[in-house]
Amino acid sequence: MKKNTLFSITLILILGLGTVANASVEVIINGGFETEKLEPWINPSIEPYKWDVVSNKSHSGMFSAYTYTGSSGGIYVLSQSFTPVAVDNIISFYYWYYADTTDSIKNKALGLWFTDGSYAQDFIWGATTNEWAFRDVMPTLQIHSGKYLKKIGPFDSLNTSLYFDDVSLIAVPEPSIVWLTCFGLIVTIFAGFRKKVGDH
DSSP states (O other): OHHHHHHHHHHHHHHHHHHHHTOOEEOOSSTTOTTSSOTTSBOOOOTTSOOEEESSOOSSSSOEEEEEEOTTOOOOOOBEEEEEEEGGGEEEEEEEEEOOTTOSOOOEEEEEEETTSOEEEEEETTOOOSSEEEEEOHHHHGGGTTOEEEEEEEEEOTTEEEEEEEEEEEEOOOOOHHHHHHHHHHHHHHHHHHHHHHHO
């Protein structure tokens, strides 16, 4: 009876820990800009071409991020850094954007920074939509399998405007040291109990 009870408790704990370990999480904070602020996104703060939170256009909710890059400006990236995430553990990565038809140059992209020092760009060529458009970053990201993503950031080219909203990056965290320690203790206890029962 005691053996069956311990086995049941152990099984429940293992399943519970496994569920927690495999639970997907949203990596991006304030991806919809509904706080009315950019934080924790990092704004280049270069007037007059910096990024701002605006309410005149949004994909969902009330707000989105917006930039206009003038003819004398450069490329200003709105970026967010986070605890590095294994590319192979990312199950979903997308955003929505709105590009005005008045743009004279229409090269826009999302920058991807990795822990090994490499950098990639998910380009949106000819991105004149005049409506909200969905962008799936996974095809570009999967090229970099085996790497760890640490920062992302959209940017715009000269004489263009861009609205950016509903950014989402869903990943499955790698097992933590705490989880692995707990799992090891459970296995050790159960193995010790079985040995004790066997000796009798």
